[in-house]
Amino acid sequence: MKLWHSFIKELKLAFRGFYIYIEIFMAVLLLVILLFAVPEKFVSKQSEYIHLNLPQMVKESFLQRMEDNDLDGKSELIEIKNDGEVIKVQFFESDTRKIYLVDNKEDVIKLADKKQQLGAIIKLDDSYNLAYEYYLQGYESQRLKNLFSIIHVENSDILQTTLDEQDVRPLSTSYEQLTDRQNILPSVLTFNGSLLGLFLIAGYIFLDKKEGVIKAYAVSAASVWQYLLSKVGVLMLTGIISSLIVVLPIMGLQPNYWALILFLLTTVFLSSTLGLLVASFYEDFLQSFGSIFLILMAMVIPNIAYFIPGWNPFWVKILPSYPMLEGFKEILLKNGDITYVLWLSFGFLAAGIILFLISNKRYKKTLTV
Amino acid sequence: MITVQNLYHSYNKDDRYAVKNVSFEVQKGEIFGFLGPSGAGKSTTQGILTGLLQLQQGEVSVAGYDVKRSSPEMFNKIGMSFEQSNVYSKLTAKENLQFYRKLFDVETREPKELLKLVGLEGKGDIQAGEFSKGMKHRLTFARSMLNNPELWFLDEPTTGLDPAIAAEIKDIIKRDNKKGVTVFLTTHNMFIAEELCDRVAFIIDGEIKLIDSPRNLKLQYGEKLVEVEYIENGKSVREKFSTVLDKDKKRLQDIIGNYEIQTMHTKEATLEEIFIKVTGRGLV
Ligand SMILES: Nc1ncnc2c1ncn2[C@@H]1O[C@H](COP(=O)(O)OP(=O)(O)O)[C@@H](O)[C@H]1O
Ligand SMILES: [Mg+2]
Numbered sequence: 001m002k003l004w005h006s007f008i009k010e011l012k013l014a015f016r017g018f019y020i021y022i023e024i025f026m027a028v029l030l031l032v033i034l035l036f037a038v039p040e041k042f043v044s045k046q047s048e049y050i051h052l053n054l055p056q057m058v059k060e061s062f063l064q065r066m067e068d069n070d071l072d073g074k075s076e077l078i079e080i081k082n083d084g085e086v087i088k089v090q091f092f093e094s095d096t097r098k099i100y101l102v103d104n105k106e107d108v109i110k111l112a113d114k115k116q117q118l119g120a121i122i123k124l125d126d127s128y129n130l131a132y133e134y135y136l137q138g139y140e141s142q143r144l145k146n147l148f149s150i151i152h153v154e155n156s157d158i159l160q161t162t163l164d165e166q167d168v169r170p171l172s173t174s175y176e177q178l179t180d181r182q183n184i185l186p187s188v189l190t191f192n193g194s195l196l197g198l199f200l201i202a203g204y205i206f207l208d209k210k211e212g213v214i215k216a217y218a219v220s221a222a223s224v225w226q227y228l229l230s231k232v233g234v235l236m237l238t239g240i241i242s243s244l245i246v247v248l249p250i251m252g253l254q255p256n257y258w259a260l261i262l263f264l265l266t267t268v269f270l271s272s273t274l275g276l277l278v279a280s281f282y283e284d285f286l287q288s289f290g291s292i293f294l295i296l297m298a299m300v301i302p303n304i305a306y307f308i309p310g311w312n313p314f315w316v317k318i319l320p321s322y323p324m325l326e327g328f329k330e331i332l333l334k335n336g337d338i339t340y341v342l343w344l345s346f347g348f349l350a351a352g353i354i355l356f357l358i359s360n361k362r363y364k365k366t367l368t369v
Numbered sequence: 370m371i372t373v374q375n376l377y378h379s380y381n382k383d384d385r386y387a388v389k390n391v392s393f394e395v396q397k398g399e400i401f402g403f404l405g406p407s408g409a410g411k412s413t414t415q416g417i418l419t420g421l422l423q424l425q426q427g428e429v430s431v432a433g434y435d436v437k438r439s440s441p442e443m444f445n446k447i448g449m450s451f452e453q454s455n456v457y458s459k460l461t462a463k464e465n466l467q468f469y470r471k472l473f474d475v476e477t478r479e480p481k482e483l484l485k486l487v488g489l490e491g492k493g494d495i496q497a498g499e500f501s502k503g504m505k506h507r508l509t510f511a512r513s514m515l516n517n518p519e520l521w522f523l524d525e526p527t528t529g530l531d532p533a534i535a536a537e538i539k540d541i542i543k544r545d546n547k548k549g550v551t552v553f554l555t556t557h558n559m560f561i562a563e564e565l566c567d568r569v570a571f572i573i574d575g576e577i578k579l580i581d582s583p584r585n586l587k588l589q590y591g592e593k594l595v596e597v598e599y600i601e602n603g604k605s606v607r608e609k610f611s612t613v614l615d616k617d618k619k620r621l622q623d624i625i626g627n628y629e630i631q632t633m634h635t636k637e638a639t640l641e642e643i644f645i646k647v648t649g650r651g652l653v
Binding site: 001002005006009012013016017211212213215216217218219220221222223365367368369 | 416464472509516
């Protein structure tokens with residue numbers, strides 16, 4: 001009961017302050033950005049600039065194959081403006097690619113350079129085999145380069161059989177299943193939903209420290225832990241509200257909302273108890289700024305790993321924001337691994353309880369007269 | 370009601386003690402005062418008694434509870450008013466009290482009635498942030514009465530208040546004490562100590578120098594003086610005589626018998642004069 005009354009009081013205070021409005025405003029702003037500025041898919045199709053340096057007969061069979069694959073069954077002649085000059089090309093569009101047939105080698109190189117796309121010359125070598133010349137951007141990985149160098153060595157029939165026999169199991173299916181816009185959500189939820197709690201609870205604590213109200217609480221028949229937990233409760237509630245503001249319009253009813261709420265509760269719990277602990281070492285926001293900033297910056301690193309799938313060293317995975325991002329992604333996916341989410345929630349809860357107990361001790365110990 | 374034995378406290382956990390070897394007892398129903406200059410260790414002692422500061426060394430029992438193992442329920446019997454007012458500035462005066470009373474398990478008083486008592490009638494719906502310093506102090510004071518405490522801690526209850534309000538606060542303290550409330554108060558104001566306290570402890574540099582009732586102290590230390598103005602050889606002369614020293618008593622009798630007396634007053638030593646005599650230091 002005392003906890004409940006404290007919670008209601010904290011809620012009242014929160015609505016009379018301005019932090020809560022910042023949180024809601026941020027959520028709305030992020031929603032607007034996601035809806036209107038972020039496309040559903042960043043890059044829809046790969047573009048290739050190709051020049052065919054082939055005898056007429058081979059060239060025609062090539063063109064025939066490309067037309068068969070074209071969406072509307074025929075090519076278009078278009079003009080591309082490049083650095084002030086106009087290049088005429090033949091344009092094919094398949095399910096997965098846009099292919100521009102270019103008249104000469106120089107234009108392929110120019111276009112590949114300016115458009116930052118793949119360029120290729122296809123020709124016949126001395127023994128009348130097909131030969132390929134690729135123009136890459138220079139930042140492609142060594143593996144891709146290796147692939148290009150072996151892909152045409154074997155007879156392509158053998159290569160096809162080998163590929164068919166390979167059992168490919170995708171390690172990460174999620175990138176295909178979330179649109180690019182949706183794929184940003186885990187990051188939004190982690191930072192605006194969960195980790196903002198760290199920052200905000202410190203703000204609330206410092207307001208209270210200035211007024212000395214915790215002392216009055218300490219000499220009442222309620223306990224300091226109830227005071228602290230009621231603050232955490234407010235952050236849980238506002239974290240859920242601001243998260244739903246963003247998730248509902250973008251994901252509709254697809255995610256498992258029970259899991260989402262559970263995960264928000266436990267992640268906010270962890271981040272706000274961390275905030276409590278940090279705030280217990282300082283008298284005001286200014287003093288604590290360095291520490292809070294460092295923690296938030298550390299939490300941003302997994303976010304980088306999240307958007308660069310090839311880069312996630314072990315040490316990044318220990319930072320709490322890494323599993324937070326993973327967990328939110330699983331929740332948003334249609335067939336996400338909810339058991340994994342439950343385990344993560346359990347872990348966050350356990351870690352949060354430990355931090356909470358330490359904070360409670362510290363707040364009792366650092367009271368003054 | 371309160372027993373303190375050999376209490377020590379150091380903020381830096383070294384040998385610079387803010388409170389040194391302090392021992393005293395407070396009986397049920399009395400008003401016990403800690404009188405001493407600022408920095409003497411009054412608030413520190415009170416902080417330990419109310420559990421705000423951790424007990425480092427010594428034995429302390431308050432309202433039947435050992436402070437080492439204090440539980441929140443002990444605070445149902447205790448009220449505490451702070452030297453620095455500490456209320457939620459974003460809550461109205463009434464909301465401050467409404468919320469705080471929910472934190473007790475015992476019957477509590479009506480916020481409205483308390484606000485009236487401390488002269489904040491009609492100000493209940495104003496946010497405390499808009500209050501003057503004195504008004505906030507009164508709100509803090511009112512809050513300490515919410516749970517009808519048996520034991521009431523008051524840290525500098527009238528400091529910084531204008532005299533009329535200070536007088537009202539003193540009246541409230543006296544009235545509640547008559548109803549049986551035990552009061553522990555700290556002050557650096559000798560008038561408060563003299564007017565309110567059944568017993569006072571003189572404290573300086575963290576040490577108690579003496580504990581007694583103001584009346585006894587005056588009897589013991591404050592030798593009464595008589596100030597006489599009389600005419601001698603056509604001129605007005607003013608002289609002070611002790612009522613204790615034989616030499617002074619004889620001379621006084623002589624003057625009364627032989628000269629024309631213009632005025633004659635007895636003067637009592639103030640508590641501050643006694644404080645200076647005992648501790649060698651003043652109260653500021
Ligand atoms: N939080 C604190 N940290 C360090 N020293 C303190 C603290 N509070 C008080 N002191 C010191 O302890 C001594 C006693 O202070 P205090 O109990 O507040 O005195 P009083 O209430 O009699 O004015 C003073 O020397 C003061 O500077
Ligand atoms: Mg003090």
